[in-house]
Amino acid sequence: MRLLVHLVAKDLLRKMRSPLGLIAVLCFPLLFAGMIALAFGHGDSIPKVRMLVANEDDGLLANGVASVFTSQQASKFFDGKTVTTAEGRALMEQGKASALLTIPKGFTKDVLDGKPVTLRLLRNPSEGILPEIAEQTTGALTDILDGGRRVFDKPLADLRPLLDDDGKAPADADIVAISLAVKRAIEGMSNLVFPPAIALESEMFDNVKAAPQPDEHEKGDAPSSIFLLVLPGLAVYGLFLVADQGMRDVMTERTLGTLRRQLAGPIAPESIILGKAVYTAVLAGMAIVVIGGVGAAVLSSPVSIPAFLLLSCALVLAVTGTTAAIYGVARTERQASTLGNMIFLAMGFLGGGFIRVEGLPPAVRGIAPFTPLYWGTQGYRALLENGAGVRGVATHVGVLALMGIVFLGIGVAGLRRTARRGASA
Amino acid sequence: MFQVQGLVKSYGPLRAVDGVSFTVAKGELYGLLGPNGAGKTTIMSMLSGLLAPDEGRILFDGIDLAGEPLKVKAQLGVVPQEPALYENLSARENLSFWGGLYGLSGAPLKAAVDRVLELVGLTDRAKDPVKQYSGGMKRRINLALGLVHGPRAVLMDEPTVGIDPQARLNILEAVKQVAASGTTVIYTTHYLEEVEQLCDRIAIMDHGKILAEGTLDELKRRVGGRDIVTVRGSFDSAAVMPRFEALPGVQVTSVEPGRLVLSVEGSGRGAVDLLSRVLADGLSIDGISIQPPSLNTLFLNLTGRELRD
Numbered sequence: 001m002r003l004l005v006h007l008v009a010k011d012l013l014r015k016m017r018s019p020l021g022l023i024a025v026l027c028f029p030l031l032f033a034g035m036i037a038l039a040f041g042h043g044d045s046i047p048k049v050r051m052l053v054a055n056e057d058d059g060l061l062a063n064g065v066a067s068v069f070t071s072q073q074a075s076k077f078f079d080g081k082t083v084t085t086a087e088g089r090a091l092m093e094q095g096k097a098s099a100l101l102t103i104p105k106g107f108t109k110d111v112l113d114g115k116p117v118t119l120r121l122l123r124n125p126s127e128g129i130l131p132e133i134a135e136q137t138t139g140a141l142t143d144i145l146d147g148g149r150r151v152f153d154k155p156l157a158d159l160r161p162l163l164d165d166d167g168k169a170p171a172d173a174d175i176v177a178i179s180l181a182v183k184r185a186i187e188g189m190s191n192l193v194f195p196p197a198i199a200l201e202s203e204m205f206d207n208v209k210a211a212p213q214p215d216e217h218e219k220g221d222a223p224s225s226i227f228l229l230v231l232p233g234l235a236v237y238g239l240f241l242v243a244d245q246g247m248r249d250v251m252t253e254r255t256l257g258t259l260r261r262q263l264a265g266p267i268a269p270e271s272i273i274l275g276k277a278v279y280t281a282v283l284a285g286m287a288i289v290v291i292g293g294v295g296a297a298v299l300s301s302p303v304s305i306p307a308f309l310l311l312s313c314a315l316v317l318a319v320t321g322t323t324a325a326i327y328g329v330a331r332t333e334r335q336a337s338t339l340g341n342m343i344f345l346a347m348g349f350l351g352g353g354f355i356r357v358e359g360l361p362p363a364v365r366g367i368a369p370f371t372p373l374y375w376g377t378q379g380y381r382a383l384l385e386n387g388a389g390v391r392g393v394a395t396h397v398g399v400l401a402l403m404g405i406v407f408l409g410i411g412v413a414g415l416r417r418t419a420r421r422g423a424s425a
Numbered sequence: 426m427f428q429v430q431g432l433v434k435s436y437g438p439l440r441a442v443d444g445v446s447f448t449v450a451k452g453e454l455y456g457l458l459g460p461n462g463a464g465k466t467t468i469m470s471m472l473s474g475l476l477a478p479d480e481g482r483i484l485f486d487g488i489d490l491a492g493e494p495l496k497v498k499a500q501l502g503v504v505p506q507e508p509a510l511y512e513n514l515s516a517r518e519n520l521s522f523w524g525g526l527y528g529l530s531g532a533p534l535k536a537a538v539d540r541v542l543e544l545v546g547l548t549d550r551a552k553d554p555v556k557q558y559s560g561g562m563k564r565r566i567n568l569a570l571g572l573v574h575g576p577r578a579v580l581m582d583e584p585t586v587g588i589d590p591q592a593r594l595n596i597l598e599a600v601k602q603v604a605a606s607g608t609t610v611i612y613t614t615h616y617l618e619e620v621e622q623l624c625d626r627i628a629i630m631d632h633g634k635i636l637a638e639g640t641l642d643e644l645k646r647r648v649g650g651r652d653i654v655t656v657r658g659s660f661d662s663a664a665v666m667p668r669f670e671a672l673p674g675v676q677v678t679s680v681e682p683g684r685l686v687l688s689v690e691g692s693g694r695g696a697v698d699l700l701s702r703v704l705a706d707g708l709s710i711d712g713i714s715i716q717p718p719s720l721n722t723l724f725l726n727l728t729g730r731e732l733r734d
Contacts, residue, residue, distance in 0.1 A: 003526070010511070010522045017513040017554070257509030261570070264473040265526050266499035 003267065007275030008282060011249060015283070021245055022283065026290055029231065029238035049130045049137075051078045052092070052100040054085040059108025061145070065119070066103060068141055077133070092122055099123045099134035111149055112156050120201050136359055143362065232380035235291045236373050237353035239319050240344045242287040246280030247323040248340075250415055251333035259419065269419035273412055277320050284316045295384075304389040311379045311393045314400035318372040321407030328414020347373040372403045426451045426578060426609050427472070431481035434467050434633075441467045442478070443633035449578075449611060449626075454604040456624030457613040458720065464633035465613035466506060469582045472611065473503045485578070499527060502576030506583045508567035512556035516547055516566050519555060520573045527574035541569040544599050561592025568596055578609035585619065597623060617720045629724055636727045645718055652696040653678070653722040654687045656703065658710040665708065675699060679729025683711075688726050 015022060051069040055062050070080035083091065088100040102120040110117040121138050123131035149156065158174070250273070253259040262272055292308070326343060330336030348354050350364055351373030357365055368374040379396030382388035427449040434442040442464045449455040457465045470476035472483060474494045483490040485497045511519055520538040529537055542548045545565040550558070555566060568584055581600065585593045600623060604610050614620060620627045621641055628638040637644055662680045670677050674690030689696050696715045703710060716722045725731055 002530075006522070006525045010514075013518065014511055014513055256511070257505060257507055258511060260475060261503065261505060261509040261523075262526065264475055264498060264501070264503040264505075265523075266495045266528075267526060268495065 003271060004275055004278060007272065008279045011246075011275070011279040012282065015245075022242065025238060025241040025245060026287055028241065029234035029291060030294055032230075032234050048075075048077060048079040049134050050096065050098045051080045051134055052083050052088040052097045053080060054083055054088045054100060054102045056085060056105040057103050057107040059106075061108040061111050062103045065101075065107075065141065065145070068137075069101070078137075089122075092124060095124060095126055097124060098127050098130040099138075101134075101138060111145070114149070114153060114157075118201050120203075122203060133359075140362075231291070231295055232384060233348075233351075233353040233356070233373075233377045235288075235295070236315065236351075236376035236380065237344065237348045238291065239284050239287055239315065239376070240322065240347070240373065243280050243284050243319040243323040244326075244337075244340050244344070246283045247276060247320070247327045247411075248333065248336065249279065250276050250327055250418060251330075251336060254418065255333065263419060269416050270412070272419060273324075273415045276415075277324055277408065277412075280323060281316050281320045284319050285312070288312045288316065303383050303387070304392075307383055307388060307390045307393045310390060310397050311376070311383065311400075314397040314404065315372070315376040315379070317404030318376065318400040318407070319404075321404035321409075321411060322372055324411025324415060325407040326411075328411040328418065331418075347371045350374075352377045369399075372400055372407075375399045375403070426453075426486055427455075427611070428484040429468075429472070429481070430484070432468065432471060432478045432483070433480035434464075434471065434476065434478050441633050442471070445481075445630075445633070445635055447628055447635065447638060449609060451609055452604070452607045454600075454610045454612060454623055454625045456620035456627040457611065457630055458615065458617065458620045458627055458724075459613075459630030460615055462632075463615075463630040465615075465630060466582055467633075469503075469580050469611070469613060473501060473580050474498050500577045502571035502574065502579040504568050504571035504579060504581040504584050506586060508563045510555045510563060510566060510570070513554055515552050515554055516542065516558075516569075517551040519566065520569060523570045524573040529574055537573050537575060541573045544572065544602060545569045546595060559592075561588045561595070564588050564592060565595060565599070568599060572603060572608075576608065578611070579603060581610060581612045583613055583615070585614070585616065621720060627720070629720070629727065631724075631728050637723060641720070644720060644723055647723055651676075651688045651690050651718060651722075651726070653716045653725045654689050654696050654699055655714045655716075655725075656685045656687065656708075656710060657683060657712045658708060659683060660708050660710075668706065669699075672699065672702060678726055686725060686729055 053066045053069050055066045069078045091097045092100050100122040326340045327336045330339050350367050351371035353373050357368050375396045379393045382392050429447050432442050432445040459465050471478050474490055490497045524534045524537050542551050585596050626640055628635045662685050666677055676688040678688050679686035689699050
């Protein structure tokens with residue numbers, strides 16, 4: 001233990017003497033999140049997507065689509081409003097909406113009949129990201145509807161006469177038949193085919209007369225700021241960069257010749273590697289304290305401290321393990337640096353560090369849970385956005401800890417090889 | 426103290442160390458002399474437990490290094506060829522770290538640090554970051570790092586390579602003091618004058634083998650008071666070689682195109698006689714060098730080439 005403390009203290013002292021790299025890496029998530037927050041330009045509250053829905057059909061499915069944007073649950077991100085097509089276009093012309101979704105007449109019937117249908121989305125070109133959010137959400141909704149329509153083709157066909165039957169209760173036999181059809185449909189989900197039968201047409205509305213800023217009362221009133229919305233993903237990404245600096249020291253010491261010198265002393269290679277892992281963990285922990293401190297300074301609602309600490313510890317283990325594995329696999333410092341940058345960047349995109357996972361294509365979304373960055377980011381978001389407690393982040397903590405232990409095992413095995421090479425160099 | 430038995434280390438087809446055996450007594454300063462590539466550093470790596478030999482074994486006070494490496498390493502000090510330092514830490518911080526690694530702490534550690542700083546003459550620069558040091562000062566602190574924990578034996582691998590004469594003098598003086606304090610030292614170098622000045626016993630190495638071993642006097646006696654005469658010119662070496670071999674007291678050591686190395690009996694007189702004969706024979710000579718008996722002449726005699734070739 002004394003030896004471990006001695007090794008870590010030496011590394012921390014060295015880092016204190018040359019702190020620029022660490023400071024730069026620590027500043028990255030804070031600056032980047034701050035810049036994104038500033039880019040929105042309306043203070044620190046999240047602007048909502050002002051979504052107009054022109055429901056020309058008013059059928060069961062059409063109402064379902066419209067409710068996605070106008071329901072209570074959607075009110076956190078959407079300021080949804082049901083309008084006629086003419087009203088919608090007028091509001092769009094005045095620049096008073098982010099997007100106008102038109103659900104065509106006969107939508108429900110055509111979907112149930114298996115005919116191709118098209119939803120139309122007009123986007124406001126004078127707004128930046130909000131119409132994009134509207135398009136991404138509508139696109140995802142279209143995919144879900146299209147998939148659902150194909151999977152449940154048979155039960156929907158059975159259901160259609162019942163919907164037309166003037167509100168009479170369906171017979172038990174009909175319900176059983178439809179239930180069986182649903183079961184078979186789910187089993188046959190693999191038969192999904194393309195092209196889609198329900199499509200989304202999205203275009204930029206080019207007749208906007210003005211683009212007024214939303215009124216104060218129209219601004220989002222969510223308590224969290226944009227800064228805090230983007231900070232978790234960037235902070236977790238930043239942690240990987242910090243950990244990279246710690247674990248890279250194994251290679252640096254090999255180059256300096258100090259690794260070889262240590263190995264000529266009464267110290268086992270495993271102790272040196274463990275020392276570097278603890279040093280890396282300490283750096284990552286310090287980074288969490290700094291970033292968490294800044295986050296807490298702008299936070300308006302309380303966060304569960306035990307959950308935060310638990311999640312942070314698991315994340316520190318995961319980033320230490322991940323970087324150890326990278327440096328354990330690589331043969332040279334240059335190789336490790338290249339490999340590390342590639343992996344961190346890929347995780348940043350795939351794991352929701354740069355873009356929220358909900359905004360990623362479905363195929364990419366499936367990869368995200370395989371990255372520790374995803375679990376770290378989602379865990380912090382659960383704390384910040386949903387007010388989750390220890391139970392709310394238990395899965396995140398478990399997965400991160402497991403990933404950390406597995407990766408650390410791989411890393412230690414590889415770094416022992418590096419140490420042996422360093423000794424015989 | 427050290428018993429080295431039949432060490433072999435190969436890198437692919439290259440046999441870097443080829444059956445080396447020697448013993449070093451307690452308090453002895455033992456020199457390994459040889460040109461670059463002779464296998465000195467490989468032997469030092471094996472002695473310090475950094476490299477496992479393919480064959481052979483190393484005993485330190487009867488303890489097998491391979492069996493109990495940490496126990497042996499705790500009693501050794503290592504001074505690598507290239508300074509291995511933390512450049513953004515001061516000399517005192519470097520020394521404190523390395524001393525602590527060997528278990529020193531508190532007042533004994535501070536005293537040990539002060540002692541070695543004094544030994545290498547860097548007390549007044551102890552708080553400066555090592556990156557501000559000159560090359561010679563880095564070499565001195567590199568030496569101090571190997572001594573700070575008070576090892577029973579120190580392995581010094583060419584500690585004076587590439588430094589100015591003054592810094593070299595400082596280091597050699599420090600090595601003498603270390604040896605005088607009873608610490609066993611194994612010292613590698615390719616500088617003849619260093620082993621002549623420092624070492625109690627010397628092993629001359631080339632191509633991974635020990636060619637000769639003994640005290641300086643013993644080794645000089647092996648040359649047998651013979652001068653080494655090198656004759657260069659535009660002649661057919663193979664053709665003229667029998668003429669030299671026929672001369673009394675002359676042995677041909679090496680034959681290369683336009684170059685003959687001869688071992689000549691007679692301490693100066695023999696070489697002069699040889700010179701007269703060569704000139705009388707009308708050979709086309711570009712140059713003749715005569716070296717009196719020394720380690721270099723021994724090396725030349727043993728290998729046919731100079732230590733610095």
